[in-house]
Amino acid sequence: MPHSINADEVNQSIFILQNFCFASYAFCKKYEINEYSEIEKEFTWDYYYGWLRTLVSEHLLQCAIKIRILQDVVRENDEEVNFTELEEQALGDLVLGSLHGDKNVLTVREACNKIIHAVEVSLDWTPMAYEKGIHEDKILQFWSGIVKLRGKKGNSNWELSLDVEKFCIALSRFLSILEDRVNWGHAYKWNY
Numbered sequence: 001m002p003h004s005i006n007a008d009e010v011n012q013s014i015f016i017l018q019n020f021c022f023a024s025y026a027f028c029k030k031y032e033i034n035e036y037s038e039i040e041k042e043f044t045w046d047y048y049y050g051w052l053r054t055l056v057s058e059h060l061l062q063c064a065i066k067i068r069i070l071q072d073v074v075r076e077n078d079e080e081v082n083f084t085e086l087e088e089q090a091l092g093d094l095v096l097g098s099l100h101g102d103k104n105v106l107t108v109r110e111a112c113n114k115i116i117h118a119v120e121v122s123l124d125w126t127p128m129a130y131e132k133g134i135h136e137d138k139i140l141q142f143w144s145g146i147v148k149l150r151g152k153k154g155n156s157n158w159e160l161s162l163d164v165e166k167f168c169i170a171l172s173r174f175l176s177i178l179e180d181r182v183n184w185g186h187a188y189k190w191n192y
Contacts, residue, residue: 021145028142064115090174118149
């Protein structure tokens with residue numbers, strides 16, 4: 001019997017990641033998140049960056065590992081599922097990110113592999129447009145929703161800029177399609 005995967009936990013991580021993407025601007029603006037600020041305040045760059053990086057990494061890994069296991073379980077137990085078609089439906093018109101030096105469309109499977117095998121993970125920060133007369137002396141930043149992943153495959157280095165919001169949409173679609181097409185009782189048959 002294969003590993004049991006709780007799709008609700010994957011959907012929970014997808015929900016959390018999407019909310020991190022959308023909340024970053026508002027949080028950083030409200031608490032004037034500035035990497036170089038020396039002003040004592042309740043929520044600082046170290047607080048925000050520390051929690052955000054840790055939680056984004058943790059939830060991306062949870063999604064990637066479980067989706068890859070699901071793909072392998074389905075591939076092993078349900079020959080009728082066409083993974084090329086499934087990937088195309090999950091992606092639709094989404095571009096999950098760019099794998100530097102590669103012009104091919106990034107698939108859900110490849111994005112998951114890169115998340116799992118990354119040896120360096122960083123968040124991409126965007127300067128916040130300031131309002132005239134407010135924050136002119138500070139450079140406030142927010143997380144753009146992009147995670148930069150770096151690693152090595154064989155002798156070649158790779159770098160991926162992953163759009164987390166679009167990755168989450170694709171994962172949500174992927175899980176929804178799988179729920180409709182896969183006989184889970186057959187995939188998770190009881191073996192004693």
